[in-house]
Amino acid sequence: VQPSGHDAAAALGGDRRALARALTLVENDPVAGARLLAGLRVGLGRAHRVGVTGPPGAGKSTLVSALIGSWRRLGRRVGVLAVDPSSAFTGGALLGDRIRMTQHLGDDGVFVRSLASRGASGGLAAAAEDLADVLDAAGYDPVVIETVGVGQGEMDVVQAVDTTVLVLAPGGGDDVQALKAGLIEMADVVVVNQADRAGADRMEAALKAAFELRAKGPGLPPEPPVLLTTATTGAGVEALREALDVRVGEGRAEALGARRLERARRRIVAEVDRRRAAAWWHERADALAGLARDVASGRLDCGAAASRLLSGEA
Numbered sequence: 001v002q003p004s005g006h007d008a009a010a011a012l013g014g015d016r017r018a019l020a021r022a023l024t025l026v027e028n029d030p031v032a033g034a035r036l037l038a039g040l041r042v043g044l045g046r047a048h049r050v051g052v053t054g055p056p057g058a059g060k061s062t063l064v065s066a067l068i069g070s071w072r073r074l075g076r077r078v079g080v081l082a083v084d085p086s087s088a089f090t091g092g093a094l095l096g097d098r099i100r101m102t103q104h105l106g107d108d109g110v111f112v113r114s115l116a117s118r119g120a121s122g123g124l125a126a127a128a129e130d131l132a133d134v135l136d137a138a139g140y141d142p143v144v145i146e147t148v149g150v151g152q153g154e155m156d157v158v159q160a161v162d163t164t165v166l167v168l169a170p171g172g173g174d175d176v177q178a179l180k181a182g183l184i185e186m187a188d189v190v191v192v193n194q195a196d197r198a199g200a201d202r203m204e205a206a207l208k209a210a211f212e213l214r215a216k217g218p219g220l221p222p223e224p225p226v227l228l229t230t231a232t233t234g235a236g237v238e239a240l241r242e243a244l245d246v247r248v249g250e251g252r253a254e255a256l257g258a259r260r261l262e263r264a265r266r267r268i269v270a271e272v273d274r275r276r277a278a279a280w281w282h283e284r285a286d287a288l289a290g291l292a293r294d295v296a297s298g299r300l301d302c303g304a305a306a307s308r309l310l311s312g313e314a
């Protein structure tokens with residue numbers, strides 16, 4: 001399918017099939033996708049980007065689904081990117097089961113899209129950011145990105161949003177795991193989900209105590225709110241939605257602005273690096289092939305090969 005300005009316009013104008021095509025293009029075709037993204041241009045950065053992360057099975061998808069319901073009652077149009085870990089066991093085939101948002105099927109104000117974490121060219125976070133751009137341009141706000149809180153790619157995704165929600169559940173030592181993985185450090189809002197199960201109150205207290213001990217001061221992240229939810233019944237979900245909305249409310253634009261500036265800076269640098277690297281290697285394709293043969297046959301080591309390329313000897 002050839003992308004066109006018409007396609008981009010249709011995607012932005014509320015044509016769901018055109019939007020789905022645009023997302024596929026951006027995910028799979030770097031050249032045509034970049035062209036389409038360039039064609040969107042308009043008003044990016046309006047949407048509140050919310051990352052929802054946490055251990056497997058904590059209830060992230062169930063909670064996102066409940067949040068969608070809450071936002072829909074306020075008339076907000078919600079976009080969701082669900083990052084599928086593409087585990088070696090399922091190969092992503094069970095994705096339909098993983099996304100517990102089927103109750104919103106048929107609601108034109110909700111657009112749910114899965115994103116395979118394997119094989120995303122240029123990295124998972126970059127792909128998620130590009131897809132979020134498309135949903136943002138198409139008028140979805142908030143845009144929620146759900147990802148399991150394991151692995152570097154997932155951690156990068158967490159840093160590509162305005163607000164990070166860490167979802168934990170009592171039992172199983174999730175809190176300890178999250179502490180170890182450094183997820184706690186990045187959380188703007190912490191949720192103890194499955195509050196209907198034993199140990200939720202204890203977990204909430206332990207988390208609050210941990211945050212109180214954390215160093216405080218200018219430049220350090222503020223203490224995140226710790227909220228209890230039961231995603232399956234909706235208990236606590238309104239309070240969570242309010243805690244999220246307040247972050248983009250009046251007087252808060254500046255804090256998010258700094259984060260968006262940092263994100264914009266990082267994206268520009270990454271894009272320049274990518275283009276420069278592509279051009280640089282294109283010019284040295286033959287030299288690289290020759291050096292690779294020498295290294296593979298043991299005549300040369302990698303460091304020496306790199307030095308030759310960098311010094312222009314090769």
Ligand SMILES: Nc1nc2c(ncn2[C@@H]2O[C@H](COP(=O)(O)OP(=O)(O)OP(=O)(O)O)[C@@H](O)[C@H]2O)c(=O)[nH]1
Nearest residue numbers: 055056057058059060061062193194195230231232
């Ligand atoms: N008792 C109870 N069960 C819940 C709650 N929230 C979710 N669950 C159940 O927990 C299981 C996992 O929920 P998911 O929403 O799929 O969890 P997830 O974090 O998205 O899981 P992955 O995407 O696989 O990492 C499901 O069987 C849910 O019905 C809750 O608040 N209380």
Ligand SMILES: [Mg+2]
Nearest residue numbers: 060061098099
């Ligand atoms: Mg899930």
